[in-house]
Amino acid sequence: MSGIFYQMDLLGSAVSASEKSHRVVSQNIANVNTPGYKTKRLEFERLLAQLQSSDANDGAGSGLPVKDLEGLEERVDGNNVNLEKEVAELKENALAFQAFSHLLASRVSTMRRAISG
Amino acid sequence: MVRFPTIDIAASGLAAERFRMEVTANNIANAGTTMTDTGEPYRRQAVVFSAGLDQAHGKQGSAAMHGVEVVGVEGDASEFPTIYNPAHPHADENGFVKLSNVKIPEEMVDLITASRSYEANSKAISVFKEMVEQTLTLLQGGQ
Numbered sequence: 001m002s003g004i005f006y007q008m009d010l011l012g013s014a015v016s017a018s019e020k021s022h023r024v025v026s027q028n029i030a031n032v033n034t035p036g037y038k039t040k041r042l043e044f045e046r047l048l049a050q051l052q053s054s055d056a057n058d059g060a061g062s063g064l065p066v067k068d069l070e071g072l073e074e075r076v077d078g079n080n081v082n083l084e085k086e087v088a089e090l091k092e093n094a095l096a097f098q099a100f101s102h103l104l105a106s107r108v109s110t111m112r113r114a115i116s117g
Numbered sequence: 118m119v120r121f122p123t124i125d126i127a128a129s130g131l132a133a134e135r136f137r138m139e140v141t142a143n144n145i146a147n148a149g150t151t152m153t154d155t156g157e158p159y160r161r162q163a164v165v166f167s168a169g170l171d172q173a174h175g176k177q178g179s180a181a182m183h184g185v186e187v188v189g190v191e192g193d194a195s196e197f198p199t200i201y202n203p204a205h206p207h208a209d210e211n212g213f214v215k216l217s218n219v220k221i222p223e224e225m226v227d228l229i230t231a232s233r234s235y236e237a238n239s240k241a242i243s244v245f246k247e248m249v250e251q252t253l254t255l256l257q258g259g260q
Binding site (some may be wrong): 024032033099101 | 251
């Protein structure tokens, strides 16, 4: 496996994984006032490996590899969501997404140049 | 039809925070109510949230995301404060009046947290919208 198709496949998986990551952070933000809720994070590398190994399994909403984030200060109600941190994570993730999507676009235009000669 | 589960998650947060603001506003409006249908003063209401996780997958490691759910509204069990005011129509034989257990400063803090959380949820939607727009430019040939 090599070449431009492999790269595009990999970038496609990365775009999809960062969309899933956005979903997990949104879940944290939605539950900022839920007693006992623990901050969750997507295990990006594991999901990427999952997406790479089986193209049929799109992980449609289920089976996301998430873990509880450790070492966060807990409030009295047992909730440890830090709103500022989550919004920062949201923006950071959006930037990563933008980078993957730009790379994907540049691969597409490279291929178009090759075809048109 | 294209579905965006991420937007549903953030929207559940928006709905929950909005409901909390409604309940808080109702508490503030009734802060001076000394008599209700039950014969007691107004009891402060609190919203109970629960994480909408799909437990069908067993371990928390592989749960699907379903946003937040409002599981109910509960009355605050704290005692009603009493004041001595024999002139009040709801005063008992000793001249004491039971007041509502709503505390205005607490309600204001609740209102502010709810409004900030609402903003964060709406931010999650707008960031996601940017991401989708970014992807759609790929259809136009990229960049």
